Amino acid sequence: MGFLDDLAQQILIADGAMGTLLYSHGVDSCFEELNLSRQEEILHIHKAYIEAGANVIQTNTYGANYVKLARYGLEEQVKEINEAAVRIAKQAAKGRAYVLGTIGGLRSIKKTAITLEEVKRTFREQLYALLSEDVDGLLLETYYDLEELLTVLPIARKETDKPIVAHVTLHEVGVLQDGTHLADAFDRLEALGADVIGLNCHLGPYYMIRSLEEVPLPKKAFLSVYPNASLPDYRDGRLVYETNPSYFEETALAFREQGARLIGGCCGTTPKHIAAIAKALKGLKPVTEKKVKERNIVVSVQASAPNKKPALHEIVKQRRSVIVELDPPKKLGIAKFLEGAKALKETGIDALTLADNSLATPRISNVALGTILKEQLGLRPLIHITCRDRNLIGLQSHLMGLHTLGITDVLAVTGDPSKIGDFPGATSVYDLSSFDLIQLISQFNEGLSYSGKPLGEKTNFSIAAAFNPNVRYLDKAVERLEKKIRCGAHYFISQPLYSERQIEEVYEATKHLSVPIYIGIMPLTSARNADFLHHEVPGITLSDEIRARMAACANDPIQSAREGIAIAKSLIDAAFELFNGIYLITPFLRYEMTVELANYIYEKERASQERKIFNG
Numbered sequence: 001m002g003f004l005d006d007l008a009q010q011i012l013i014a015d016g017a018m019g020t021l022l023y024s025h026g027v028d029s030c031f032e033e034l035n036l037s038r039q040e041e042i043l044h045i046h047k048a049y050i051e052a053g054a055n056v057i058q059t060n061t062y063g064a065n066y067v068k069l070a071r072y073g074l075e076e077q078v079k080e081i082n083e084a085a086v087r088i089a090k091q092a093a094k095g096r097a098y099v100l101g102t103i104g105g106l107r108s109i110k111k112t113a114i115t116l117e118e119v120k121r122t123f124r125e126q127l128y129a130l131l132s133e134d135v136d137g138l139l140l141e142t143y144y145d146l147e148e149l150l151t152v153l154p155i156a157r158k159e160t161d162k163p164i165v166a167h168v169t170l171h172e173v174g175v176l177q178d179g180t181h182l183a184d185a186f187d188r189l190e191a192l193g194a195d196v197i198g199l200n201c202h203l204g205p206y207y208m209i210r211s212l213e214e215v216p217l218p219k220k221a222f223l224s225v226y227p228n229a230s231l232p233d234y235r236d237g238r239l240v241y242e243t244n245p246s247y248f249e250e251t252a253l254a255f256r257e258q259g260a261r262l263i264g265g266c267c268g269t270t271p272k273h274i275a276a277i278a279k280a281l282k283g284l285k286p287v288t289e290k291k292v293k294e295r296n297i298v299v300s301v302q303a304s305a306p307n308k309k310p311a312l313h314e315i316v317k318q319r320r321s322v323i324v325e326l327d328p329p330k331k332l333g334i335a336k337f338l339e340g341a342k343a344l345k346e347t348g349i350d351a352l353t354l355a356d357n358s359l360a361t362p363r364i365s366n367v368a369l370g371t372i373l374k375e376q377l378g379l380r381p382l383i384h385i386t387c388r389d390r391n392l393i394g395l396q397s398h399l400m401g402l403h404t405l406g407i408t409d410v411l412a413v414t415g416d417p418s419k420i421g422d423f424p425g426a427t428s429v430y431d432l433s434s435f436d437l438i439q440l441i442s443q444f445n446e447g448l449s450y451s452g453k454p455l456g457e458k459t460n461f462s463i464a465a466a467f468n469p470n471v472r473y474l475d476k477a478v479e480r481l482e483k484k485i486r487c488g489a490h491y492f493i494s495q496p497l498y499s500e501r502q503i504e505e506v507y508e509a510t511k512h513l514s515v516p517i518y519i520g521i522m523p524l525t526s527a528r529n530a531d532f533l534h535h536e537v538p539g540i541t542l543s544d545e546i547r548a549r550m551a552a553c554a555n556d557p558i559q560s561a562r563e564g565i566a567i568a569k570s571l572i573d574a575a576f577e578l579f580n581g582i583y584l585i586t587p588f589l590r591y592e593m594t595v596e597l598a599n600y601i602y603e604k605e606r607a608s609q610e611r612k613i614f615n616g
């Protein structure tokens with residue numbers, strides 16, 4: 001008889017936490033290293049779980065991989081640490097319990113933190129070490145990222161016929177962090193050859209039971225569940241869990257009702273919790289049938305009221321369109337800002353774009369100013385949103401807020417890193433990349449949150465993305481644009497360009513794209529401003545001619561502004577022929593410059609229309 005034969009007949013009890021138990025004993029270093037330096041302590045914990053009633057234990061190898069051990073400078077000891085862990089667990093089990101070799105997931109919400117190639121390499125190394133010591137099976141646990149588990153599971157399946165337990169970790173009741181429903185995730189794991197499929201960590205029994213209620217019994221695999229002791233509490237800088245082991249008696253019965261056959265514990269659980277599970281399930285057979293609750297899907301996702309005005313990306317496909325950036329002030333007081341906004345509105349621009357703390361320096365909230373523009377001036381605000389200043393919670397709340405205010409035009413950007421701004425020590429969040437943010441907003445437009453939870457309404461954001469053509473390899477930048485379109489970008493707004501030739505190159509490189517581009521034009525204000533952009537802003541190169549023109553009027557601010565405007569007008573002339581959309585950037589709140597340029601564009605447009613009519 002083996003592990004799977006036993007599961008076919010009966011419920012097996014698994015062990016509980018290792019990490020949080022060691023932590024509660026005061027261990028604050030690498031838990032897995034203790035397989036080498038404090039073997040007795042690990043042995044003792046395994047034994048305590050077996051004595052509490054565990055038929056299945058797991059090796060102390062949750063984080064024994066290259067990536068996690070590297071945090072402690074132990075990355076060269078992957079093999080040693082894993083092999084030692086199996087030997088200790090086997091010594092504790094002495095044939096009384098099955099030993100599963102544990103491999104923990106690496107990715108959290110930030111997929112970008114580790115590539116799938118690194119995931120595979122790291123996984124293989126740990127897998128070979130565990131298999132070389134002849135474990136009874138594998139436990140792939142705490143996979144928040146389904147893509148990661150779907151990547152590593154086939155590797156393990158190909159390498160071994162031993163039983164594989166594959167555990168996802170829920171984001172919230174019934175769904176994974178990418179919005180996949182638990183039942184669908186289980187189907188996919190079963191199809192890839194997992195023998196036991198289940199859940200561990202993050203949530204306590206209550207939410208896990210509710211999640212399993214919507215999951216049918218697997219076709220062939222067995223179901224397992226390792227809940228946390230409770231939701232965690234944060235006390236004196238430490239995560240702590242409620243300890244009420246007798247609660248695990250009731251919940252073990254509920255897990256059995258849901259079809260679980262392998263039941264253990266995750267963070268915060270102790271041998272007492274495992275003893276409670278064993279006590280409750282003593283003599284009980286697994287269920288072979290269950291009633292599945294209908295999926296909790298809100299069927300009626302309301303479309304939100306259609307935008308009163310057409311979206312910018314629709315406007316710019318059809319006609320000339322000018323949008324202007326006017327940065328929110330860095331100090332309190334918005335009189336000059338409003339003066340500029342009014343003057344720009346009078347030119348007839350389609351939107352005023354408001355940066356989100358550009359150059360990582362605090363400015364008055366662009367949502368506050370956007371609301372004022374919309375409500376008081378009837379001017380369309382286009383709100384930049386960076387991934388730098390808000391985590392996944394903040395971003396979603398921000399988007400819901402914008403929707404509630406009726407603001408539908410947004411630009412999704414990574415955001416300049418905080419180290420270049422006024423507060424270099426501040427955290428740059430980057431939970432999401434610009435691609436992820438574009439995808440998130442598209443998902444909001446489908447009425448779904450990041451985790452796939454219905455929002456009750458669909459938003460109707462018109463999604464702009466950034467285009468930086470000031471790079472060494474333009475084709476690489478264009479590949480990013482293509483990816484942004486696949487993520488859901490409706491149009492692009494470019495960084496400023498400073499030569500007619502570059503505008504033509506950009507046109508040639510992007511003319512195949514299915515979405516429009518607003519070309520960035522920012523008037524130079526002085527010779528110093530020109531030198532700064534040329535020498536210090538990555539990617540921006542001004543022609544010798546432009547720099548000479550600005551240098552010639554270096555000591556004359558009025559003439560400098562005139563020259564800056566004249567240069568911008570030539571750039572506009574070049575862009576005008578090739579692009580419908582022009583994005584004017586107001587330097588240093590000097591809105592009179594962008595007012596003049598907007599008027600110039602509209603006059604040019606009128607003249608061009610008249611010529612067309614005249615020519616029939």
Ligand SMILES: Cc1cc2nc3c(=O)[nH]c(=O)nc-3n(C[C@H](O)[C@H](O)[C@H](O)COP(=O)(O)OP(=O)(O)OC[C@H]3O[C@@H](n4cnc5c(N)ncnc54)[C@H](O)[C@@H]3O)c2cc1C
Binds near residue numbers: 434495
């Ligand atoms: C129109 C516009 C508005 C902006 N508004 C703001 C704002 O309000 N607040 C703010 O803080 N920042 C703003 N930025 C700056 C922006 O956040 C960064 O410049 C950003 O890196 C470029 O846009 P993205 O975020 O979409 O970057 P992504 O395309 O996601 O690129 C992110 C990073 O990848 C790298 N990268 C991208 N393309 C290439 C390439 N071709 N070759 C090599 N490496 C590359 C760069 O390191 C880049 O910083 C704005 C930029 C633009 C163009």
Ligand code: MET
Binds near residue numbers: 018019104201
């Ligand atoms: C972070 S999830 C749990 C990891 C491992 N099973 C432990 O208890 O230490």
Ligand SMILES: [Zn+2]
Binds near residue numbers: 202266
């Ligand atoms: Zn856990």
